[in-house]
Amino acid sequence: MSNTERILITGASGQLGVELTMHLRARHGADNVIATDVRDNKAVSGTGPFEQLDVLDSDSLAAMVRRHRIGTIYHLAAILSAKGEADIRWTWKLNMDGLLNVLELARDEGAAASTRMEIFWPSSIAVFGPDLPRENTPQECPLNPTTVYGITKLAGEQLCAYYHRKFGVDVRSLRFPGLIGNKSEPGGGTTDYSVDMLRAAAAGESFVCPVRPETRLPMMYMDDAVRAATDLMDADGSKLRVRSSYNITAMSFSPKELLDAIRAHVNGFDVAYRPDHRAEIASSWPDSIDDSAARRDWGWEPKFDLPDMVREML
Ligand SMILES: NC(=O)c1ccc[n+]([C@@H]2O[C@H](COP(=O)([O-])OP(=O)(O)OC[C@H]3O[C@@H](n4cnc5c(N)ncnc54)[C@H](O)[C@@H]3O)[C@@H](O)[C@H]2O)c1
Missing domain, CATH: 3.90.25 (UDP-galactose 4-epimerase; domain 1)
Incomplete structure (x- = not known):
């Protein structure tokens, strides 16, 4: 990785963000991984660069990406399923506008620079509804989520596929199951x-x-979740046939x-x-989930x- 391709993580103080930040810092060097969040967490601010960043502030996001010469964004900031039901409007705003800000920035940067930016964005099993086969739920099926969180993830998946198709934005996504970690x-x-x-x-x-x-x-243990995200980002883009979000379990x-x-x-x-x-x-x-597309396209194995x-x- 060159120093024009640093990594920025949004929502880095959260459950996934802490472990992903630690992993990426060990792999690429602490100075090359900029952790950002609206709240501090010593696990990330004490181990490398940390900046306060509200993902709804698109100007600050763009300024930070240019200042640090960011090549890859792991966009994790979101409100999750159980919490999201308590404030529908805020969940919609944070989850959708945050993602749109990141995708728009990647489109602008891709048009301006010779190298394209890469984006990782997690979706969730919350996109699935009760009308599906509960065993081995397939990659392609009708998606009728029951929570506002699931609705934002479904809309987000479609936005990712749209920005990839229409503007060539290299955004990659996984439908994470429940994540379990102890850090x-x-x-x-x-x-x-x-x-x-x-x-x-x-x-x-x-x-x-x-x-x-x-x-x-x-469900998934956090080490597998972190490896899944980085393996997907390392994968040959021409082999990725799913540009909405991959089933994974x-x-x-x-x-x-x-x-x-x-x-x-x-x-x-x-x-x-x-x-x-x-x-x-x-x-x-x-x-349970059928994750055969992820296994086929980029070799996923828990x-x-x-x-x-x-x-x-x-
Ligand atoms: N944890 C899981 O089981 C799970 C499962 C499926 C998908 N995901 C997805 O993974 C991502 C990370 O999940 P998590 O479990 O770490 O969530 P989390 O709630 O632990 O962390 C989210 C982080 O986002 C931050 N944040 C909130 N508003 C912000 C804003 N305006 N700007 C910047 N940061 C803001 C919070 O401070 C928090 O640290 C989310 O997109 C989530 O939907 C998680």
């Missing part, structure tokens, strides 16, 4: 219960689960199955179930299954 707090998603349950077990506390015991969801489990896996390590760990609005969101999402993930987390 940062989850930020308000429906699958956060899994991280919270693992934390309670590690702390010797009991846990009240907001999702029903039998509801299975696709690593494992599927229910709260009950997670509890059983935790009990293999922690004796007497106790969980009560009190389903709330997150249980309704969870039951509208697939049990490394962590449920027992591996639980062992690493605990």
Whole structure:
């Protein structure tokens, strides 16, 4: 990577941002990875360049990209599924205008410079609705999301495909399942219960689960998620046949199955179930995902299954 191709991460203080920033800094050198967010997090501001950046401020975003000679943006800033339901208008604004600002900037920079900018933007299994086959949900299917978050991800996928088709913007995307890591707090998603349950077990506390015991969801350990994002960005663009967003998965489990896996390590760990609005969101999402297009086009393969993930987390 030359110094005209530094990386900028938006939403870097979040659950995925912290781990992605740490990984990219180890790989490319701390000075080449500019972490940005509206809030500070010492895990990223203490380990390399950090700047306050509101992704809704398109002028500051453009100025920062030019000042740091950015070649790649990982655009992570968003409001997630469970939190998004509490403020529909704000979720729409942040998730859509933030992405549009990044895509417009990439279009302008691509027209002005000899090298094209590359964008990574995560979508989510929240694009899927309850009308689909729950097992092995295919890459191409009718998308009828049930949350405003899912609606913004579906619209975002279409924007990515549109900017690629119409303006040649090199934007790449993954439909992440629930992400599980232990280096940062989850930020308000429906699958956060899994991280919270693992934390309670590690702390010797009991846990009240907001999702029903039998509801299975696709999930992924954070190391796999970070590797998936960077592998997709490293891939030969001419081989990428999906320019909306790739299905991707690593494992599927229910709260009950997670509890059983935790009990293999922690004796007497106790969980009560009190389903709330997150249980309704969870039951509208697939049990498992068909990620064969990602495997075919850029060689995706997960490394962590449920027992591996639980062992690493605990
Ligand atoms: N965590 C998951 O399970 C999961 C699953 C699927 C997709 N994703 C996607 O991955 C991305 C990152 O998710 P996450 O779990 O790290 O979320 P998170 O909520 O932990 O982090 C989001 C970050 O965005 C920041 N932010 C909020 N408003 C901002 C603004 N105006 N400008 C700049 N930054 C702002 C927040 O301060 C926060 O640090 C999101 O796009 C999310 O939709 C996450």
